[in-house]
Amino acid sequence: MRALLVVNPRATTTSERSRDVLVRALRSAVDLTVKYTERRGHARTLARDAAESGVDLVVTLGGDGTVNEAVNGLMTASTPLAELSGPSAYRLPALAVVPGGSTNVFARALGMPRDWVDGTSVILDGIRDGRHRVIGLGRADDRYFTFTAGLGWDAATIRGVERARLRGRTSTPGLYVRSMAGQFFTGLDRKNPPLTLDRPGEESETSLGTVMVQNTAPWTYVGDRAIDLNPDASFDLGLDVTALRRLNLPGTARTVTQLAWRSGDLHGKQVLRLHDIAEFTVVASRPQAFQLDGDYLGERQKVHFVSVPSALRVIC
Structure with a gap:
């Protein structure tokens, strides 16, 4: 499985050392590429490019803003399966969220642990077991x-x-x-x-x-x-x-x-x-x-x- 980890380097609850631990843990389960966001909106570009290159999974490390950008990148990608019928959930890479912000509403609403270490363990178990959940989104004009x-x-x-x-x-x-x-x-x-x-x-x-x-x-x-x-x-x-x-x-x-x-x-x-x-x-x-x-x-x-x-x- 090919995966992209999108890291917000300003994530409030992690350090450079903890990010290194996260990367090593994810690399034990997937073929991982790591990208750091450099500006507002960058996570959207990274996620869209990853989806269009055939990546299977996008993982975010950051807060709700980073998650929102990544989701919008995924939802606006033109993937090789884009012409197939059926829910878009099965035509796009999956998303995994490591909580790294101050509030992490989306991750907590999914039932993810607040601690990034525990959250990573849940994600690794999900990858190995093939476990996922299909969710709906909202759209406001052209943004999800x-x-x-x-x-x-x-x-x-x-x-x-x-x-x-x-x-x-x-x-x-x-x-x-x-x-x-x-x-x-x-x-x-x-x-x-x-x-x-x-x-x-x-x-x-x-x-x-x-x-x-x-x-x-x-x-x-x-x-x-x-x-x-x-x-x-x-x-x-x-x-x-x-x-x-x-x-x-x-x-x-x-x-x-x-x-x-x-x-x-x-x-x-x-x-x-x-x-x-x-x-x-x-x-x-x-x-x-x-x-x-x-x-x-x-x-x-x-x-x-x-x-x-x-x-x-x-x-x-």
Whole structure:
């Protein structure tokens, strides 16, 4: 089996020595090539090129951003089997994820251990046993995502965190909380919610302040605690949506409290929840912050979301 290991050298939970151990372990099971990312978007190019060269497996060592790039590289590759019918999962290399970021939502949602050593052992066992799982993905316009997407407040929070990290701040749960509060009070037009959600054959949902999309559960983690907006979201189903109709202070404080103490038990007139949706479009009256898999991708005024079933094989 030919495999490519895509390494983000800035992965927060590994060192050069641990990466060497990982490489030796993988080489005991596969014919391995190792590539290091050099810039944003590089993992996408490396994964796409590997798929087009006939590699059987792409392994990532990094966080959720590295995984997202690699998945997009795989899903956009023109492989020798691309003309065959059937789910794309069996026309593409498989994916394996060694957790190396600060949160690793995708790997943890798959049930992978948080420790990279234990995660590597799971992957080696999966390779030797021929074990894999087929999962669905989400697609936002022309880009795929593995676990979450968002427009509005949650994406603006991520934008604030990324800007703080560029100034040298460390990514911590506290930094996210401060960014969330700052965006709520100073970065949002709470009196005129700008978002509308349209579904084929359904009445539009208007005056939404933020829209959060899940391809699986949980939505994210705060340390060891899973935060579940829609606990029934699954890699095996369509997309789930949680939206807040108006970002007034009392209602939003109540919703955040529900998340903190009773994750998954969101309710109230402010909350819109949709389960197992195949397709929908979010339109904004003015540009809104946009994120996929925890990466801020700029501002958008319209995004078309589609569930892509049986999209990818994952060793886990």
